Amino acid sequence: MDILQKRLWSFVFLQGILIGNLVDSSALPSTANPVPVMTLVGSQVVLPCSWKDSQKEMAESGCHIQWMSPPYTVFEQLGEDKWQAAEYEGRVEVPLEKLNSGDCSLIIKDVQIGDTGRYESFIVVDGVRSQKSRVFIQSVKLSVTDHKSRKDLYPGDDLVLELYTPHSFAVVFQSRDSSEWVNLWKRGDENNERMEKHHQLEQLTIKNLQYSDEGIYKVLDEGDLSVSTMQLYITEKSPSSRIQEKQEQILTDAAATSSCSALLLSVLLSCYQILLLH
Missing domain, CATH: 2.60.40.10 (Immunoglobulins)
Known part of the structure; x- marks a missing residue:
């Protein structure tokens, strides 16, 4: 399935969980400066988000969270229903237990250079006339370096x-x-x-x-x-380092020889004592 098809499925999914209602996207505050987050390729990163700062109460049906890398949706979750973009398949999550308690931070695993960019989080709530309203929460600027x-x-x-x-x-x-x-x-x-x-x-x-x-x-x-x-x-080894390695090898061989000699002497003494007893 190519990216275009994936995005089509994204649209279908969103329409389904919103029960056919349109989402009224709230405009981003002009003073909304993104939180800078930096990480390295292959690591795990957390994009911070707390919906309690924007919404004091949540419907019994559960928290509906959406993460976007404009203009595309990266991850969306309503209760146990989840969707993730093809480029992030198996790499993104918002733990449900944390989400219900107010922490909507997005975890990205095995971060890639292509993940670099701006991310925005929203919470979808009940609005007027049975429509859904999308409330902006947090903007994050992710920088990934090699x-x-x-x-x-x-x-x-x-x-x-x-x-x-x-x-x-x-x-x-x-x-x-x-x-x-x-x-x-x-x-x-x-x-x-x-x-x-x-x-x-x-x-x-x-x-x-x-x-x-x-x-x-x-x-x-x-x-x-x-x-x-x-x-x-x-780098070619210097004469002094070669001499040092040789000395270390000699000491190692000497220690091994000494150990063997001590063991042989111990065996001979044990045999001698046995002969005396008889």
Whole structure:
């Protein structure tokens, strides 16, 4: 079902729960400044809303709340009847227990770059002549940004690249010596000797790094929007660090040898004592 059909179903749904009455949309107050909310791709965010600030009492039939990202409806709920736009399918909710107590905050899960924008909440109440009246509650400005990071690794190390969200679709790479982007991975690719997608976590491991792997890695969603940007630097180990690693390995081997020797001596002493007893 495409977006146009979804919006048609939205219209049908709204007409149904409003029992055929027209909604009289109240104008937004000229002084209504949106509440700023910022978050990162893949996280969960709460858009604040309290209908008790606008409506002291609620009908026994339950609270009728509507969230819009003008001009489209994002989420609507009347009692246990709910509707959500296709782009937010399975990602938005207003908990019923909180809604009935006055908290109409919209929870958006697995936030995407495309969710950036202005959101407005309304409560639908009984108006004059059996019509419904829509009362403005809150305006929220949501800003979603991608993840940015830097990693310094050594040749032979493995790079664990966070994908952050199941909506991540591809990974592209730009080497330090080139201005072109190369496709490294896309969702659904088979694992290979150098690249492995974790079977549960949203992580991609690139194994046995070489100097040619130094550069910029970008994780993209299906709309080619950035989920994350990571700058990778491959650093040669200094002589002092190599010496330190060697010393640590020698101490580790010595400790293991000492432990084995102590165990062998303990066994021999136990055997000797047994012989003396006999």
